Amino acid sequence: MELWLIWLIIAGILIVVEMLTLTFYLLWLGIGAVAAAIIDFIFPDALVLEVIVGCVVALILTVFTKTLTRRVRSSRGFKDAVDELVGKSGIVLEDVSIDAPGIVKIGNETWSALSNEPIHKGESIVVVSRGSAVLQVKRWGGSN
Numbered sequence: 001m002e003l004w005l006i007w008l009i010i011a012g013i014l015i016v017v018e019m020l021t022l023t024f025y026l027l028w029l030g031i032g033a034v035a036a037a038i039i040d041f042i043f044p045d046a047l048v049l050e051v052i053v054g055c056v057v058a059l060i061l062t063v064f065t066k067t068l069t070r071r072v073r074s075s076r077g078f079k080d081a082v083d084e085l086v087g088k089s090g091i092v093l094e095d096v097s098i099d100a101p102g103i104v105k106i107g108n109e110t111w112s113a114l115s116n117e118p119i120h121k122g123e124s125i126v127v128v129s130r131g132s133a134v135l136q137v138k139r140w141g142g143s144n
Helices: 003-022 025-042 047-074
Strands: 089-094 102-106 108-113 124-130 136-138
Touching: 003 025, 003 047, 025 047, 025 102, 102 136
Parallel strands: 108 136
Antiparallel strands: 089 102, 089 124, 102 108, 124 136
16 A cells, blocks of 8 residues: 555544544644645655655644634634534433433434433433533433
8 A cells, every 4th residue: 555545544634533522733733644645645665754855744733823823712703613602502422321321312423422311312411511522411400
């Protein structure tokens, strides 16, 4: 298998995981992997150059976009779409227990969720808060 293809597979995996976490860090690493793939396509067998270019691209994106994303997030009227989940109700698709996350459906989306009480499949929940990829939920109407 060609090395540039391996770089693209790594980039795809990083970007998919980024879509689940919404942190931007894995996105920059994924773009760095794409840059490494391009270098390998142009200069085959230049592994050191590929790694250096990939790392430099990821580092530059991390450093320069951190300020930009901070400004956007602190601007007036900005609302993170994920923060809007807090207070919304949904349904449990896979049991949520105290020590293991389950799966809940909020609107048309499914999320991993934790709760301070066991909640079983089919019960209604409300979102209390969110982490990077896991929601904190409670049973709709509180404990029974």
